[in-house]
Amino acid sequence: MPTRGPEAIVACWEQFHEAVLELATRCATPRQRLLGVAERQLLAVADLESQIRDPELREWIARLVRKLQGSYNELTRSAVFSTVNAMSDEDVDAVLLEIVAIYDEVTRAELIERLRAVAA
Numbered sequence: 001m002p003t004r005g006p007e008a009i010v011a012c013w014e015q016f017h018e019a020v021l022e023l024a025t026r027c028a029t030p031r032q033r034l035l036g037v038a039e040r041q042l043l044a045v046a047d048l049e050s051q052i053r054d055p056e057l058r059e060w061i062a063r064l065v066r067k068l069q070g071s072y073n074e075l076t077r078s079a080v081f082s083t084v085n086a087m088s089d090e091d092v093d094a095v096l097l098e099i100v101a102i103y104d105e106v107t108r109a110e111l112i113e114r115l116r117a118v119a120a
Helices: 005-025 030-051 055-069 077-086 089-119
Strands: none
Touching (some): 005 030, 030 055
């Protein structure tokens, strides 16, 4: 059964949280860090995207997924690998910054969902 509403945003937050921690602590080049989090956490986030209530956040995640998907029809590990390896260093840096910015937004949305749950 798919995750909906508050559960989806919490699951999304967990994936972005892990991604940001890995980006901050992994000893690797920016490209290698992006490949690592894209293949682990961001493939999972792509599955959650349609279940996020907030339309702006959902579209932001969809844009990130499209960037990582490149010209391929699906977001798969091989598509991510090929797309990220074809990116310029500037594009890699921009995507890494976008991941951190989306994490910030997901954190806010997740907090709002928790506050709503407590208030109910």
